[in-house]
Amino acid sequence: MNQAQDTRLDWRTAARLGLLGGVVTLYFGAIGMVLTFSVRNLLGTFINVGQILTVAGALAAGYLVGRTFIEAGRRRQVIPMGLLAGFMAGLPPLILVIMGTLFPVNPMFININDELVQLITFGLGPVLGSVALVLLSTVMGLVGAALELMDERPRRALINGVLWVLLLGLFSENAATILEKFIGHAAVRWMFQNKSLNPIAGAVLFIITFGFSFLGSGDRARQKWQSMPPEAQQQWRKYFIVLGLLLALALPWIVGQFLSQVLFIVGLYVMMGMGLNIVVGYAGLLDLGYVAFFAFGAYTMGVLTSPQGPGGGILNFWAALPFSIAVGVLFGVLLGFPVLNMRGDYLAIVTLGFGEIIRVLAYSNWLAPLIGGAQGVLGIPSPSLFGFELGKPEYMYYLVLVGSIIAAFIAARLRDSRLGRQWMAMREDEDVAEAMGINLVQTKLLAFAIGASFSAASGAIFASRLHNIFPNSFGILVSINVLSLIIVGGLGSLPGVVVGAAILVGLPELLREFAEYRLLMYGILLIVMMLVKPEGFWPEAARKRELRGEEEWDEAAAAPSSAE
Template sequence: MAIRNGTRAGLIFGFIMVFLILIGVPETINVILQEATTNIDVETGQVINTAAFLFVMGVVAGFAAARKEEPDPLSGAVLSGLIAGLITGATTGLMIIILRSLALSEIDLREYLDKLSPTAIESLALRLSPILAGGAHVLIFALSGATGGLLNWIGRGPWRGPVGQMISNTRDRLARLPIVAQAQNSPITRYVVWAAVIAVVMIVPQFLNDYWSFVLGTVGIYVIMGLGLNIVVGMAGLLDLGNVAFFAVGAYTVGLLTAPEPVGVLWDFWTALIFGIVLAGLAGVILGVPVLRLRGDYLAIVTLGLGEIIRILIRSDLLKDFTGGPRGVRDISGPSLFGLEIGSERTFLYFILVGIFLLIFVTIRLKNSRVGRAWIAMREDETVAQAMGINTLNYKLLAFGMGAAFAGLGGVLFASRNQFTGPEDHTLLVSINVLAVVIVGGMNSIPGVILGAFALKGLPEILRQLDEYRVLVFGGLLVVMMILRPEGLWPSQRTRLQFSDEDEPVPIELSSATSAAPTPIKADVEEQKQAATR
């Protein structure tokens, strides 16, 4: 069992490591770590950072190889991790021997794979000769794989039972205290918690510079769009990939109504804001009519096409005089309050935060209303919901309209903050980003949307060098989430209960009395025999 698990994990992680090396991920991480450790010289830093990256990947491989069904948990976990590390190290070591030998022969591999520069190969070889570099890879992965298996055993060791029981008992004792029970059942507690959260969130921008205010503003805009798509996908169960179309409607509405060109209407921002939200909502309803009868993948394909149609029309020569074509719309006006322009990044961040709190309030009210319950019924089973008297067509249009209005607000804020919007701001990647925010965070979960936006839009700004791997990370993250945590990072209570019910097997108990009792069919046969005898 241990040999099989270790071999399987080693082969998988060996191919993963080869793929990561070919696309240049180790070198990118090396650059990031070098920027963080400025006190170490470059050559030593490259060796240390590369060895650390290899060790971490080996620990992950060993941890994944160890399984809890081993007959001897400790030795089985360590052996599985060791075998996984040896196979992974042998795979990468053989690759490094080949690459290092070619590099020493002055063969430039960048003609075929642009990420395999001589510097990158030298770092991966730990500045050693080809044979020593291959052996070093095997040794590092073997040690780290065994360490990962040991950590897996420690994580599921016998200490977890007593500690978990102690934590559970402490929580139960605290819950039985009169003051705690009264606080949990009182609505005042909920209001106090919300007030504290709002106060903390409003204080945070005071400690941020313009760059981080801009980053958090971008995260906030995606939170707004995620809340809208959460209504469509999370509540109503409609897989919509055309969210970017309504984002574009909101952005171009505020741009055309407030910018001096190409229309030159020069309306006030607040009027344009209302028009942007309303027009985006109407566009959602109008574009939702042709797809009312579609479900699942077909709905996703059609909405994706509608989103692309909007983007192509925006940059087409047909509407160039109205939308600005590929040049976009410039000099878009921002909001002003009591004669004061909301121009700085920090001030605009407050404006975005206010919009987020308002939309959270609206979402909670919708979720707890009759409309929200109808959406959830449609998501669970549309046929049954229709049989129960729910007008699914109307509720679908309402979901499309509400989600589009939220996306329109995000587009208005995006365009007014940047004072520009163009066709390249409204590509398919925007819809994919928002959908990933909802899925990774947890569908039908407001905290999940916020957490997903921070994970997918905030972290890439911190790790700027990994920006070119964003699509790869999205795909890998979605696959990992679907396998390991399909309910999301922060699922709703309903979703959490559903997945917990699926994990618990239903016990089947047959008592002696039950087994001795005649079945309904047998009882019917005996009654027929008695009637025939009489």
């Protein structure tokens, strides 16, 4: 298809891309995202996320069209083609208007209704509003294409500026909480009105970020970094790590209680991600029942420490933690056994089945005397340290911070050891790995066990923070969350786990309206990542190359690469 485009690049390409952008808008509208997100103001009360979604398709289509034509060396056609793409992108959403007007209370498509029509026609009525919608789309297509015509530097500055304004507008509530500590209550109240960014503040912010970006300080820093000798880079890296740690320590006191709770949850997922990263990223075993070990950890903690449980609260958090981990590891190994001889895809679905069995058992009356069935385990105490109770999210955050650091440390050390090489060899080619003298059984079980231990520890902390645990906290969705975050961060990459957890767990916690569409976004993200960027946002291989910095094998490009 790409080749066909290259040879016959004409208005049809632009129209097709435009239509595609329009269909995306139609999709966002039909599934209710536009409507749901319209309550989230960005700038004043007149720009909200719903509107951005309505025109994003046209903008993206214009941008893509611009790039395609510039790459083909046809700069002069960029503007008209952008206009065309924008116009075409304006057409599919009209289906929403038609459907919403003709069948106002549709029992089938619940999100296509008057309200949506109002929103996407800017309250101008169906006819005039449709014209306005198409016009706006056309303009957006033009803007998108025109962006491509700009020089690199102003364009990047422009995009950076707009993104900063949008980001601050989007997270205005959280930004307000943080900024209040630094610039005072009155200033914050002026900056963020109506849960969105004040337009004047937005303009100032735009000018500042645009200016900084235009002056290109980022570029110079990067050049300087690259010109440094590797030893100096190592040294600086250490400073950055220390700085990062200090920041991590200070974080809960900067961001306040609500965000500390969010950080706590992100931390739990970082711990789980570190474990699943060993299983999937290093060892290549796609485990979809990973939540089971989280559940084992949480239930063990609950049963052993809750005064209301069968254990009668005989142990405190620290005494129960080793048991939680041990139970997780034990089941990691036990569940590992039957799947040892299975190929990747079987493994995935069997582990998925395991996860479901665990959940069904957790609900059952059969095990209720032990783990409470549907009632769950209640009254799990907070951990305390030297008589000091760690119940508040700010303190629990430190607990998961320590947990995550330990998990990352263990994962990094193992990665650079014989065991790490065994795992990766097995991931690359099981048969050959075995022919290298690697005992696959042992290697797989170790991956399951160590992965399970991180998850169980995370579950134990989770239980002692929530105090009450119920079977529905341990569904398949947790497994999918963890899997998504390590894939988005980059399979096998440790910083990737943190990045992935921040994006996939942190952001949705901040965007409450997003909750409904969280898994939809994950699903789409998984597909798009695999198609476009399978190595993730923070891949591991790059790090290795960078660290060692040996010369490239320059024949490699010319010579035929590996034989299939």
